[in-house]
Amino acid sequence: MKKQFMLTLALFTLSFSAYASDAGIELDREKIPTDSASILRGAEHVVNNCVSCHGLKYIKYTDMLALGIEQKTVDGWRGDKPINTRITAGMPAEAAAAAFGGVVPPDLSLMTSARDGGVHYMYSYLMGYTVTDKGMDNKYYPGTRMPDILASASTTDPKLRAEVSTKAKEITAFLNWAADPHAEERKQLGKYVIAYLLLLTVLLYFWKVQIWSKLK
């Protein structure tokens, strides 16, 4: 009985592999930092490099302040817009579409959740530009209209490449935060919840054994 249960459980767990991304090409699974300093640097990279074309509509400037960006920096970013405005792309949609062959750059607020591979996809994509005979293209999204904003394809010097890689990781770290700002809080709370439930369940088990021992 126990053996069959284990087999069923194993099969059930294995069946989740059906959800593995079927991307033909292997993602670059570098570790993406989760510390707050990287996220803050990532915020600056994103606002300085990405927001010219991409929106970040589920993040307000107040959220940036709460994250820990300095008031001065946030004020510089928002200009004369009120502090609780959502961050929108610098380029209006029609101009962007015209510039990028009819494609409007997608909003980045949920991008790390919206792609199979998550943060690994995002990092691989940013570093995945290559020079082909038809021009610039991306290994992970062939036919992309986005230019190589971090100059990852043209940077060959290892030291400079390491800097580009760090920049890409920090951008990914920030966008990962932006997709789920409560992730850290959730995991912290989760530890306490599970600890409490473990203690409760162990006590309930002993209570159950004690009550059932009264049975003839």
Add this chain to the structure above:
Amino acid sequence: MYKRTLEWIDKRFPLTGFVKHSLVDYPTPRNLSYWWNFGSLAGIALVMQIITGIFLAMHYKADIGMAFDSIQHIMRDVNYGWLLRFIHSSGASAFFAVIYIHMARTLYYGSYRAPRELMWWTGQGLLLLLMATAFMGYLLPWGQMSYWGAAVITNLFRATPFIGDYVVIWLRGDFQVGDATLTRFYALHYLLPFIIVGAVMVHLVALHTVKSSNPSGINLADKDNIPFHPYFTIKDLYGLGVYLIVFSIFVFFMPDTLIESANNIPANPLQTPAHIVPEWYFLPFYAILRSVPDLAGGVVAMALSVMIFAAMPFLDRSKIPGGSRYRPAYRVMFYLFIVNIFVLGYVGAKPVTPGTAMLGQFATVFYFSVFLLLPWISKKEEKYLRDRGLPAEVEELIKDEEIKKTERRQKRDRRHA
């Protein structure tokens, strides 16, 4: 004070009597295993979904221009909105996991057999209501997968003879899935769980009439029953603790494993996702749907695959009591059926290729064969077991059943005479 209040109520409402008869003294077989915990877990899952659902409904907006944004508002701005959302989305998966295990227990131990057929059929109705509720709930986030999943499945009603096209428009409220569909799915998604609560009560009334079956599959003597409280109240509480631990691991550490990445993209009627996949709990039925190349045929096969469970009390023709305990052939069929369900689930998740299509067709044929062969196999197995000689306790209990049946018949005849 407390005692006087209860006495006041008892003169006007059968409160203490009901609690004592149905929850405390209620006779339960002493040999129930942990597989019997899943009924109460299903009830708890239902309550959790309703409570989180109601609080989510306070912030959700069922308008195609606002739905996706309102979910982000819940996730980011509403205090512990992220927790409500993840409990609700993980809770749907947990609910189905519990229900499927509950059904598997019923099939394995033969708890659908007489006199528990109505329990099985009310359970069947509950499964259909749950599937409808989950399907409609999935549209509400208005993501890419929400929209396209709803578009594909509502389109299936085109298979209705003669009036198919009109049925689809009537269902959607418009020519395509849109604001009208979202609004009505929201209304029904809020309503159906309360219908489910009513159906659960019917299910429990049926249970209390025939009482629980047990792992041997044979009705035990009255001396082998023990009061529900405290033995099974504490056992259910302990099982609930284990369930909540597993559930919390999903809610707090892996909530997005159960959310398709494409559903984090707002619905776009002009862009079909690369792979349209339903949630995991629908995958086997989705695989069966796709296995038949014809639309109407696929719809019939899928509907049949859910409904055929209802026929189990008639398909099982063995006189050997119970389920798998004393019936090795039935047990093997059960295990093969379960493995086949996982194969179908795998096929349902994968895009259609010649390989997966063939595997899906084979698995679909196997799925229905298990049911269709059961009458023949169960009779053959009974003959084989009787020839070999049944174990003593089974012989005795079959004899007891026969004696009890004859007694009941005599009592009935005397009353009518």
